[in-house]
Amino acid sequence: MSNKSKHIHQAAALMRSQHTGLLSTHSVSMQGYPFGSVMPFLMTEEGNLVVYASDIAQHSRNMQEHNKVSLCVYDGKQSDSQASARVTVLGTAQADAVDAQLQEQYMAVFPQAKSYVQAHDFRFYLISTVRLRYIGGFGEIFWFSLDDWQSHMFNLAASAQGAIEHMHEDHSDALALIVAHQLQRPVIQGQVTMLSCYQHGFHYSCTTDPATDKDATHIGFICFKQPITKDHGLRQAMVVLTQEAKKNAECSNGKTETMSSTI
Incomplete structure (x- = not known):
């Protein structure tokens, strides 16, 4: 396995092992400013992201107005957050683009979300990955293209x-x-x-x-x-x-x- 492949797999494993990230959207109410939200997510076989959000939430309004977003995930077990591994996924969000099978997988991992189905107009968003930034530690800093990311995904x-x-x-x-x-x-x-x-x-x-x-x-x-x-x-x-x-x-x-x- 090449050094680049090793780091791509490390980044993917981190994304799989963590269930919550910081979603950054473009603020509608404060034009020009980013807006951060703590967001549960599921990564698909292809390396895209699935999130479940209420229409009344600020981040949902932001995504519907401007669909370019990012999600930052890090290893919270490390005492030094600056030394911990982290991934930032840049992608494009689309509402109501998650099929029934993916919705079922999401609900299996986040069973508490089942109670949201009838509340506050929740809906699924698919965040299609465009590019990723991975920091594995000191001196381990990489950008991964979409081709890099998807070519290392093995669909099971x-x-x-x-x-x-x-x-x-x-x-x-x-x-x-x-x-x-x-x-x-x-x-x-x-x-x-x-x-x-x-x-x-x-x-x-x-x-x-x-x-x-x-x-x-x-x-x-x-x-x-x-x-x-x-x-x-x-x-x-x-x-x-x-x-x-x-x-x-x-x-x-x-x-x-x-x-x-x-x-």
Whole structure:
């Protein structure tokens, strides 16, 4: 993999793993000024963005008047925001351009949005990517063209649903183990749902920590160790995650046994 390809995949993985960004639109009420809004988003197989916004929201009015927008996403886990990886997507927003399948995928990742369907005239917008700016860290600063971005996207739409059903029916134990490794806490088999499957990983939902709120649901994204390509298939990517999770579980059990024997 070339250095450029590596950074494109890093940028895509960051976009997949983060669910909220800063949407910048052209202000209608304050001409010439940008207007920033915190906005949940879903990235499509092609690398475009889906957002769901109310007609009464200022950013919706702005997009309807001027459809050139940007969305900035960054890794909020880093203590130094200036050193964290971030992506700025520049694109063109279009209302009512999201098909039913994409709407369903969005609702799966953001189930709270289902309650907005009948409220305040919410509608979907498709933000078609035009160009991207990626900063991976000190000295890692790149512009990616649309051709760069899309040529690195591997579409799993034809096989994703079958893979999800296979994981639920035959490998629910491995799925629970992978999510437990991600969350660093026990996860009960059968209480994990695989919501999506993309080139760079998959969304999942599971019950939250029973010690805090047993009825709440946690939704997250797990990145594959290596993106899906013609030479690195989905099955191989899931096997790698499973093996890593098993190794971690074995190490944790070993530490527990050692501590028990010394008490």
